[in-house]
Amino acid sequence: MRFPPTSFPRLSGSWRRARCWLWQAGLLLSAAGTLRGAPAVEEGWRDLAGYLFHDAHEVFLRASTGSERGRVLGAAASLLNDSPVTAAKVAEVEAQLRGLLADRAADEPAICARYLLARIAHLHRPAEIAEIEAGYRAVIAMAPAHPLAQLAAGKLALVLLYQRPDLGVPARLAAAAELAPIAGAAQLPETGCAYYRALAGAALYYDVLDERVLAWLVRADVLETHDIVTATSLRLQLAEVARALGHREQALAYYRQFLATAVSTDNRYRTAAERMAELAKATP
Amino acid sequence: MKRSKLRTWLVAGLLAGAYLYSAGRLLLRPGHAVVDSHVEVIRFAHWQIEPGVREAFNAIAADYMALHPNVRVEQMDIPGRAWKQWLRTGLIGGTAPDLIEIASYENPDDMLARYFTPITAYLEEPNPYNAAEPDLHGLSWRQSYAAELVPNEFQHYFSLNLLEYYGAPSAVVTVRVFYNRQLVTAALGADRPPATFDDFIALCEALARRAEVTHQPVSPLAGSAYNLTQLTDGLFNAASQRDALAMDISRDLEMTRHEALINYVRGRWSLTTPDVRAGLQTVEAFGRYMAPGWSQLNREDAMLQFLQGRAAMLATGTWDAGGILRQADFPVGAFRMPAFRPGDPKYGRGMLGPVSEANTFATMSFGLTRTSHHPERAIDFLRFLTSRQSNAKFSRISTWLPVIKGVPVPAVSAAFRPVENGYVGGINIRFLGSRANEVLLQHLYLLSGQGASADAYIAGTRRLYDEINREELVRLARVNLGTLRQKDSVLAGIFQLERGIGLARGKFDRLAANQLTVEAERLQTLRTLADYPLRP
Numbered sequence: 001m002r003f004p005p006t007s008f009p010r011l012s013g014s015w016r017r018a019r020c021w022l023w024q025a026g027l028l029l030s031a032a033g034t035l036r037g038a039p040a041v042e043e044g045w046r047d048l049a050g051y052l053f054h055d056a057h058e059v060f061l062r063a064s065t066g067s068e069r070g071r072v073l074g075a076a077a078s079l080l081n082d083s084p085v086t087a088a089k090v091a092e093v094e095a096q097l098r099g100l101l102a103d104r105a106a107d108e109p110a111i112c113a114r115y116l117l118a119r120i121a122h123l124h125r126p127a128e129i130a131e132i133e134a135g136y137r138a139v140i141a142m143a144p145a146h147p148l149a150q151l152a153a154g155k156l157a158l159v160l161l162y163q164r165p166d167l168g169v170p171a172r173l174a175a176a177a178e179l180a181p182i183a184g185a186a187q188l189p190e191t192g193c194a195y196y197r198a199l200a201g202a203a204l205y206y207d208v209l210d211e212r213v214l215a216w217l218v219r220a221d222v223l224e225t226h227d228i229v230t231a232t233s234l235r236l237q238l239a240e241v242a243r244a245l246g247h248r249e250q251a252l253a254y255y256r257q258f259l260a261t262a263v264s265t266d267n268r269y270r271t272a273a274e275r276m277a278e279l280a281k282a283t284p
Numbered sequence: 285m286k287r288s289k290l291r292t293w294l295v296a297g298l299l300a301g302a303y304l305y306s307a308g309r310l311l312l313r314p315g316h317a318v319v320d321s322h323v324e325v326i327r328f329a330h331w332q333i334e335p336g337v338r339e340a341f342n343a344i345a346a347d348y349m350a351l352h353p354n355v356r357v358e359q360m361d362i363p364g365r366a367w368k369q370w371l372r373t374g375l376i377g378g379t380a381p382d383l384i385e386i387a388s389y390e391n392p393d394d395m396l397a398r399y400f401t402p403i404t405a406y407l408e409e410p411n412p413y414n415a416a417e418p419d420l421h422g423l424s425w426r427q428s429y430a431a432e433l434v435p436n437e438f439q440h441y442f443s444l445n446l447l448e449y450y451g452a453p454s455a456v457v458t459v460r461v462f463y464n465r466q467l468v469t470a471a472l473g474a475d476r477p478p479a480t481f482d483d484f485i486a487l488c489e490a491l492a493r494r495a496e497v498t499h500q501p502v503s504p505l506a507g508s509a510y511n512l513t514q515l516t517d518g519l520f521n522a523a524s525q526r527d528a529l530a531m532d533i534s535r536d537l538e539m540t541r542h543e544a545l546i547n548y549v550r551g552r553w554s555l556t557t558p559d560v561r562a563g564l565q566t567v568e569a570f571g572r573y574m575a576p577g578w579s580q581l582n583r584e585d586a587m588l589q590f591l592q593g594r595a596a597m598l599a600t601g602t603w604d605a606g607g608i609l610r611q612a613d614f615p616v617g618a619f620r621m622p623a624f625r626p627g628d629p630k631y632g633r634g635m636l637g638p639v640s641e642a643n644t645f646a647t648m649s650f651g652l653t654r655t656s657h658h659p660e661r662a663i664d665f666l667r668f669l670t671s672r673q674s675n676a677k678f679s680r681i682s683t684w685l686p687v688i689k690g691v692p693v694p695a696v697s698a699a700f701r702p703v704e705n706g707y708v709g710g711i712n713i714r715f716l717g718s719r720a721n722e723v724l725l726q727h728l729y730l731l732s733g734q735g736a737s738a739d740a741y742i743a744g745t746r747r748l749y750d751e752i753n754r755e756e757l758v759r760l761a762r763v764n765l766g767t768l769r770q771k772d773s774v775l776a777g778i779f780q781l782e783r784g785i786g787l788a789r790g791k792f793d794r795l796a797a798n799q800l801t802v803e804a805e806r807l808q809t810l811r812t813l814a815d816y817p818l819r820p
Contacts, residue, residue, distance in 0.1 A: 048777025049791075051397040051446065051770060056777065070780070077776035081769060112776060119772045123765065147779070147787050154800045162807035189788055194797035198804040204533055205546075205808055226789055227797075228434060233536040240535040264704070265431045267640040268537045271529070271707050275537075 041066030044074045053081040069109040072096060077116060080124065090124050106142060115139045115148040122155065129163055144182060153183035154195045161202040169206045176202070177212070180219075189223040196220035197234065200241075214241050232262050236272060243275075248284055252276060322354055324658045326665050327381030328650060329360035329374075331367045336606025340681035344674045348665055357665060375399045378655050382662035386451045386651040387440045393767075401652045402448035406663050407433070413671030419690060420672060425452070428672070429646060430689050439645040444798065445767060447791055451649025452666050454675065455684035457602045458620075458644055458700050459514045465615040467502060467596040470494060477619035481519075481566065481631065484622055488573040491596045505570070506595035507578020508586035509725045512732075514599040515621050516567050516724075517712055518639060522623040523563035524710030525636040527553060538708050542760065542805055545716055548753045549816050553711065555742045555749060559634030560711055564731065564738035566624070566631050571732030579729050602700040605683045609696065618699040640706030646687040713749070717756035723748050754818055757809050764806040771799045 039059045047056035056078035063071050076096040079089055093116075100113040118135030121127040136159070139152035157176040160167065167175065176199055183195040200216040203209070217238050225231050239254035255276035262269050328341075338361050345357035360381055362370050371390065374380035380399065391400070407426040414420040420428045426449070433449065435442040441451035469475045471490040478484040491504035505511075528539040531547045539547070547553055553560060575595055578586075583600075590598035591611050598608070599621065608616055623638055624631040650669070656662050668674055672688050679686040683697050693701050714724045723745055730741040778792045787793055 042781070045777045045780040048773055049781055050777075051394050051774055053770075053773060056773075073776070074780075077773045081773040085769075112779070116772065116776065123769050123772070147783075147792075151775075151796050151800075154796075155803065158800070158804055158807050161804075162811045187788060188793045188796060190793040190797035191800060194800040198800060201534055201804060202808070204535060205811075225797075227794070229436060233534075233538075236536045237534060240537065244535070263431065263434045265434055265436070265643045265645070267643045267706070267708050269642065270640065270705055271537050271636065 039063055041071055041074060044071075044078065048074065048078050053078050054083065057082050067109075069100060069105075069107070072100060073109045073112055076100075076113070080116070080120070087125065090120060094120055111139070111143050111146055111148055114142055115152055118152060118155070122159070129159065129165065133159055133164070140182060145187075147188055150182055150185050150188050150191060153179045154191060154198070157183050157195060158198065161198070169208065173199070173203055173206075173208065173212070177216075184219060184223075186223060190225055190227065193220045193223040193225045193230070193234075196223070197230075197237075200237070209241065209244055211245065214238070214245055214247070217241060228261075228263060232258055232266060235261070236268065239272070239276070243279055248279060248282070251279060255279070323356050324354060324661050325356045325358060326383070326658060326662050327358045327360055328383035328662075328665070329362055329370075329381045330385035330648065330650070331362055331364045332385070332603070332648060333361050333363055334603055334607050334682075335610045336682040337684070340678045343681060344669055344677055347674065347677075348668050351668075355661060355665075375653070375655075380653045380655055382653060382656035382658065383650040383666060384653060386649050388443075391440075391450075391651070393443055393445045396443055396450050396651070397446060399654055400450050401654055401656075401659060402446070402450060403452065403652055403663065403666075404449045406667075407449050407452065411667045411671055413668050413673070417672050417690070423689075425667060425670070428670075428689055429453070429687055431646060431687075433646065436643065436645060438643075440647065441649040445771070445795075447794055447798075451651045452670050453646035453649040453687055454670060454678060455648045455682070456644055456646055456687055456702065457684060458641060458702050459517070459599065459601050460605075460618040460700055461515070461597050461599045461621055462590065462605070462608050462616055462618050463597045464590070464593060464595075464612075465617045467491065467494075467593070467614075468617070471596070475617065477617055478622050480622050481569075481624035481628075485569055488570055492573055501594060503575035503589075503595045504573040504597060505575065505578075506586040506590040506598040507575040508581040508583055509579060509728055510583040511586045511599050512567075512571075512574065512578070512728060513714060513721075513724070514601070515570070516563075517714060518621045518623065519566040520560075520563040520712040520714065521639045521709035522635050523566065523631055524557070524559040524634045525639070525707055526634045526710075527557060527559050528708065528710040529636075539711070541715060541717075542809070544711055545753050545757050545760075546808065546812050548716075548749075549757060549812050551816065555713070555746055560713065561738055561742065562631045562634065563711075563713075564741055567728075567731040568736040568738045568741075571728075571736040572734055574732045576733075578732065602684065602697070605697065605700065609683060620699070620703060634710065636707040638703060638706040639709045640704060641702035642704040642706070644702040648684075716753060717759070719752040719756060720749070723752060750818060754813065757813060761806050761809045761813075764802055764809075768799060768803055768806065771795060775799070 039062055041060065041063045044056045044059035044063060047059055057075060060071055060075035060078055076093045080093045082089065097113040097117050100109050118132070118139055121135045122132045133156060136152040136156035140149045140156070143149055157179050160175040161172050164172065184192040186192060196216045196219045200213045200220070203213045217234065221234055221238060225234070235254050235258040239251045239258060242251035242254060255272055258272055259269065259276070338359060341359050345359060348357055349355055368390065371384065375395070386396070386400070408424045410423065411420070411425040411428055414428055426433050433441055433453075435444060441453050442449050463477065465475045468487065468491070471494045472487065478487050488504040491502070495502045529537065531543070531552055532539045533543045533546065555561065555564070575589060586595070586598060587600070587604065587607070589595040591608070593614065605618070624635065626632050626635045626637055628635070650666055652659055652662055652666070669678070670688060672691055675686045675688040676691045678684070679691060679697065680694050683694065685693060685697055685700055714721050727741055727745050730737060730744055775792060775795055778795060779787070782790045782792045
């Protein structure tokens with residue numbers, strides 16, 4: 001069986017116009033649909049904050065709202081840990097971040113880009129210590145009051161404490177301590193507390209136990225961490241260091257503070273209580 | 285042609301028959317309707333197939349269903365051997381149940397972030413099922429826990445990287461020595477669990493002597509490497525407490541695993557350190573009482589030996605208590621492995637006193653999956669499960685220790701209660717890493733049998749420890765590098781989300797502090813490895 005050939009009637013002018021409007025309406029609808037389907041940049045940041053690097057990267061590639069520089073930053077930050085992480089991907093991220101610095105802008109995306117570039121040099125690809133140090137110093141110089149400068153200063157302190165090949169122990173401690181005004185700032189009190197504890201921790205690691213160690217721990221304590229485990233450990237460190245330096249009353253006060261605030265799951269309670277009692281009995 | 289048609293009809297008939305049979309079975313099966321739009325189904329899965337646990341969960345689920353007739357709670361008990369594959373398949377396929385038991389070694393951070401819902405906000409609200417409890421009324425769900433779910437390095441309910449709670453635990457477990465009271469009474473003339481390490485050795489000797497006299501093949505200790513390490517952990521920890529305090533780098537009265545490894549590589553302690561050697565000598569002292577061929581046996585074999593009366597004592601976790609108490613046809617007692625006396629001339633020179641079990645963390649935590657069809661209902665059931673009343677019921681039926689404030693410890697579980705009034709632990713050579721654990725298990729034979737010798741163990745493994753402790757530091761530095769790198773991206777995300785609402789004390793600040801601390805530890809490790817190379 002054969003079908004007869006199809007014959008289309010010629011469209012009149014009004015029909016042609018109606019068809020044209022239909023096409024335009026269809027196009028508009030599909031564009032609106034595309035826009036509705038495009039995720040917001042915030043969704044990408046949320047994914048990134050939740051360790052969903054691939055999802056975040058997909059969002060940043062498709063995002064249509066928010067600033068373009070923010071979107072580029074998000075795409076780079078998410079690609080940095082998008083599995084599988086490769087040297088080529090890290091190089092691509094670096095290129096994207098350098099692009100954000102290309103017009104010498106000093107806005108937030110630029111500060112974030114500079115910080116991430118320093119981190120990439122430090123942790124994500126092999127680099128000389130001088131380049132790492134310069135990277136962190138560049139972040140601090142760019143915006144010393146910015147929270148990322150505080151992070152950079154803390155990381156730089158660690159480079160000085162453990163990685164600079166040319167420094168002896170006294171110079172390491174002195175150089176890292178010089179960063180205190182930024183690295184130990186109260187704008188990020190938990191981070192500041194971690195910095196002072198890292199300074200004290202490095203000194204103790206190098207078998208240095210002097211008044212500076214006690215002072216750093218005191219400054220960490222002043223920042224009043226809300227992490228109960230860190231807070232109680234800090235009080236014990238203060239008690240033990242004060243005791244070793246012969247500050248009996250100060251040590252007793254910190255032991256008491258520890259015993260008053262230790263959680264019920266802290267194994268150190270009885271050990272601390274007995275060390276305090278032993279110190280209290282000793283002749284001042 | 286005809287034959288082919290017949291075959292087609294036969295196949296079609298078979299298929300139709302199979303379909304009708306299956307449909308009929310499904311429709312006529314006893315129990316609940318397969319799909320009922322008025323019923324909310326909550327499924328929870330775990331791997332605790334030890335006797336008592338499933339029964340306890342069933343009883344609590346029945347209570348909940350009586351309270352909420354439109355809810356059906358289904359328990360899914362998956363054997364441990366199949367757990368990993370089952371879990372992955374369910375999560376990836378989107379078919380996972382509403383609540384799943386979580387553990388940090390089974391659920392890495394990326395899995396938690398992708399497939400589980402944080403329950404931090406829920407935990408900070410009161411548990412309505414404790415409303416009738418005057419002392420818990422004003423407390424949050426988290427504060428209703430005995431230890432208030434304080435995060436630490438080893439627990440499973442809180443992610444230290446994601447800074448969120450993902451699980452609500454139901455129980456606490458400890459390690460105890462279970463004993464056959466008839467055999468002990470026969471050997472000692474009284475049902476007298478040992479109070480000191482010397483008593484324990486004397487009991488082993490009495491049991492061995494009785495077996496010889498009666499010609500019954502009953503060994504004092506049920507054997508398997510798993511069970512032996514349940515004993516050695518406490519003894520190693522007790523023997524070197526003073527050394528741990530003396531070498532505590534950070535001076536916070538606790539030598540962490542990281543510090544122990546750093547100190548080892550720096551040459552500050554070794555297997556020949558007198559108190560570490562004393563720890564090994566304690567094993568030498570009772571290793572000779574293990575059943576012959578014990579090193580070839582596994583945990584189940586040891587349990588069987590004990591239940592069949594072929595061994596008088598079994599050291600294991602209290603998670604096995606329900607099974608032991610239900611299956612043993614003899615009276616069972618339990619005691620904590622006694623340590624030696626501080627100052628004991630042979631073992632106690634480095635000892636402060638009994639090791640504290642205060643930091644025994646709450647376990648068997650259930651997490652809420654993102655694919656749950658009824659997340660609010662699932663949380664409601666979880667609150668019910670961990671209410672004081674239900675936790676008491678769970679503890680009573682399972683014999684596992686309770687976790688909620690004010691829940692009485694059942695009389696049968698009294699010996700399992702953590703001993704909190706003790707001192708910090710010392711150096712446990714098994715806990716320095718997975719390779720350290722393997723080396724100990726592979727060479728435990730040197731510490732058992734008639735030729736047991738701590739010195740032979742030291743001579744046979746000393747070089748191995750030099751290598752594996754360095755390797756463990758390298759491994760830890762590598763693992764830390766991975767998480768530090770990830771946090772760079774994560775912090776970028778949190779920074780953008782929090783910068784408008786204030787960063788101080790927020791997640792950004794806390795995670796940045798955590799990253800700085802971990803990075804300091806990693807660089808300390810690398811410094812140590814560079815400054816103290818392995819000597820040929």
